[in-house]
Amino acid sequence: METQLLVFDTREEAVAALRELERDGVDASAITVMSSEPLHLEHDGSTAGAAGASRAKSRISGYGIAGGVIGATLAILLTVLTSKSVGIITGGMPIVSPWAFGIIVFEMCALGAILVTLGRMIYESGLLTRTTAESYDDAVSDGKIVVAVCLAEEGLGD
Amino acid sequence: MSESRLTDSKINSDLLAPVNKPGRGWYATVTVSALVVAAALGALVYQFSNGLGVWGINRPVFWALDITNFVFWIGISHAGTLISAILRVTGAEWRRPVTRCAEAITVFALMIGALFPIIHLGKPQLFYWMVPYPSERGLWPNFRSPLMWDFFAINTYLLGSIIYLYLPLIPDLALLRDKSSGLFRRLYGALSLGWRGTQLQWDRLERAVRVMAVIIIPVAVSVHTIVSWDFAMTIRPMWHSTMFGPYFVAGAIFSGIAALILAMAVIRRVFRLEAYLRPVHFNNLGLLLLTMSLIWFYFTFSEYLTSWYGNAPEEMSVFRSKISGPYASMFWASVICCFVIPAPILAIKRLRTIKGCMIASALVVIGMWLERFLIIVPTLVQPRLTFNWGAYRPTWVEITLTAGTFGYFVLLYALFTRLFPIIAVWEYKEGLPLGEHGEPTVVDLTDAELERA
Numbered sequence: 001m002e003t004q005l006l007v008f009d010t011r012e013e014a015v016a017a018l019r020e021l022e023r024d025g026v027d028a029s030a031i032t033v034m035s036s037e038p039l040h041l042e043h044d045g046s047t048a049g050a051a052g053a054s055r056a057k058s059r060i061s062g063y064g065i066a067g068g069v070i071g072a073t074l075a076i077l078l079t080v081l082t083s084k085s086v087g088i089i090t091g092g093m094p095i096v097s098p099w100a101f102g103i104i105v106f107e108m109c110a111l112g113a114i115l116v117t118l119g120r121m122i123y124e125s126g127l128l129t130r131t132t133a134e135s136y137d138d139a140v141s142d143g144k145i146v147v148a149v150c151l152a153e154e155g156l157g158d
Numbered sequence: 159m160s161e162s163r164l165t166d167s168k169i170n171s172d173l174l175a176p177v178n179k180p181g182r183g184w185y186a187t188v189t190v191s192a193l194v195v196a197a198a199l200g201a202l203v204y205q206f207s208n209g210l211g212v213w214g215i216n217r218p219v220f221w222a223l224d225i226t227n228f229v230f231w232i233g234i235s236h237a238g239t240l241i242s243a244i245l246r247v248t249g250a251e252w253r254r255p256v257t258r259c260a261e262a263i264t265v266f267a268l269m270i271g272a273l274f275p276i277i278h279l280g281k282p283q284l285f286y287w288m289v290p291y292p293s294e295r296g297l298w299p300n301f302r303s304p305l306m307w308d309f310f311a312i313n314t315y316l317l318g319s320i321i322y323l324y325l326p327l328i329p330d331l332a333l334l335r336d337k338s339s340g341l342f343r344r345l346y347g348a349l350s351l352g353w354r355g356t357q358l359q360w361d362r363l364e365r366a367v368r369v370m371a372v373i374i375i376p377v378a379v380s381v382h383t384i385v386s387w388d389f390a391m392t393i394r395p396m397w398h399s400t401m402f403g404p405y406f407v408a409g410a411i412f413s414g415i416a417a418l419i420l421a422m423a424v425i426r427r428v429f430r431l432e433a434y435l436r437p438v439h440f441n442n443l444g445l446l447l448l449t450m451s452l453i454w455f456y457f458t459f460s461e462y463l464t465s466w467y468g469n470a471p472e473e474m475s476v477f478r479s480k481i482s483g484p485y486a487s488m489f490w491a492s493v494i495c496c497f498v499i500p501a502p503i504l505a506i507k508r509l510r511t512i513k514g515c516m517i518a519s520a521l522v523v524i525g526m527w528l529e530r531f532l533i534i535v536p537t538l539v540q541p542r543l544t545f546n547w548g549a550y551r552p553t554w555v556e557i558t559l560t561a562g563t564f565g566y567f568v569l570l571y572a573l574f575t576r577l578f579p580i581i582a583v584w585e586y587k588e589g590l591p592l593g594e595h596g597e598p599t600v601v602d603l604t605d606a607e608l609e610r611a
Contacts, residue, residue, distance in 0.1 A: 036587065064373070082301075111317065115321075127352055
């Protein structure tokens with residue numbers, strides 16, 4: 001397997017090249033489009049270009065909700081268990097105050113959602129992996145659109 | 159209408175110029191603000207060596223300028239993340255050059271605001287005792303205390319705001335990585351997490367930013383509501399009010415927008431970003447500021463009218479001290495700065511220029527600081543029992559520390575602009591109306607056309 005980087009000046013050129021690759025039967029999963037801004041190629045009807053975005057369904061929102069639930073649960077455990085463990089003498093009055101604790105639960109719910117959303121975004125977008133010369137071209141930063149095609153060596157000649 | 163047409167390379171060079179060649183204005187700003195910070199550090203060292211007695215606080219005023227600064231800076235923090243999140247959620251296209259200026263304000267203002275409860279501890283090195291966990295030191299973490307709520311709210315907001323600032327910064331960090339060399343290349347490389355700009359990465363980034371924007375709005379509202387409850391949950395005269403939450407939130411957004419306008423005006427001037435921070439942005443923010451000025455006036459009027467109409471003796475003593483007593487000059491100055499002058503400037507289209515917005519914003523920032531002081535000190539000076547009444551006069555230490563907060567804010571902000579693009583490069587490019595590089599762009603449109611877009 002070898003990766004070839006194709007550099008285009010404009011979006012039209014890149015879309016035309018993607019259509020050509022599609023016609024040649026290159027699998028969408030073998031194509032990665034890189035740019036200095038979101039291109040939203042799905043609007044051009046290019047399945048190869050859009051493939052990068054839609055290859056896997058995003059679960060960021062779902063994970064964000066799950067993070068909120070985890071944060072809220074931890075907050076309940078922190079406030080209730082901590083208050084009960086101190087053993088303060090209250091003369092039979094309740095030590096757990098749901099209304100007051102609810103504020104802390106709300107904040108930690110939000111914190112959990114934020115942290116898990118960040119983690120999931122990093123995971124889904126494949127960040128924290130090393131950028132190699134084969135998989136990236138600095139021309140992206142100059143506004144060029146770079147199409148990386150990963151093919152078996154015999155296919156590259158075509 | 160600008161003659162120049164923006165290409166990718168021009169946008170890159172314009173928006174990265176503050177990072178690459180900051181200019182004399184930047185060095186002058188850093189030098190002056192660093193001197194102010196140095197003076198404040200001197201005052202802080204003096205305070206730590208001599209104790210809190212060097213402040214003007216005494217019974218019954220145990221909190222004065224420090225909590226004024228705390229509330230003020232937490233309020234200023236509402237400039238950024240909240241406004242940016244609202245603009246993102248509502249899809250306001252004109253937000254693009256504004257969001258990062260705003261988000262950075264939030265982070266630095268929160269950092270400064272959160273310092274004051276620690277400075278006020280007397281033994282600030284023991285601040286970690288406030289962290290609530292099942293206690294091995296026999297301390298009882300009182301989760302019913304509004305100060306404990308503050309701890310959670312501010313830390314959540316600070317962490318959330320840093321992440322909310324960082325996420326849209328990742329593509330620009332990759333841009334800086336590609337454009338720099340040596341140590342900076344390694345630094346930006348590490349911070350950009352291996353960003354390549356694939357469509358999958360863009361898709362996930364935009365999703366995550368949208369989710370964050372939705373989460374951060376209620377957090378921002380909760381933060382200043384909780385700060386207001388530090389006061390409203392007591393039964394002190396003119397504090398124990400059900401409307402303190404929204405009153406504080408409105409005031410926070412008000413002062414936040416003013417700070418944002420000031421920051422944008424300075425950035426525009428110092429870094430020659432006239433083509434990007436345009437009159438239309440100041441016009442729109444000026445209208446927001448006008449709205450908040452009217453809301454602030456409405457809340458203030460409602461709050462004071464209710465106290466006056468109730469005529470409770472302990473409330474009236476505080477009320478009179480503000481309206482016609484020792485604090486009257488500050489009170490009326492606050493009304494003039496927050497409403498009487500800014501409202502007409504911002505309401506009359508001919509006056510709502512960049513300069514007009516700057517003048518109005520500067521007055522609002524001053525007025526809102528006075529307002530925070532007036533909420534706190536007169537009530538503390540005159541508690542319910544008259545035998546316990548006192549007086550308060552700040553010392554040079556408190557005044558220097560207060561000036562230091564402004565210097566520190568400017569210094570942090572200036573350093574941020576030196577390290578990171580203060581306008582989101584990719585967001586700006588994405589917002590070019592025709593989406594074609596080299597074609598007519600935002601800069602080529604008149605303000606009226608941009609507003610329509």
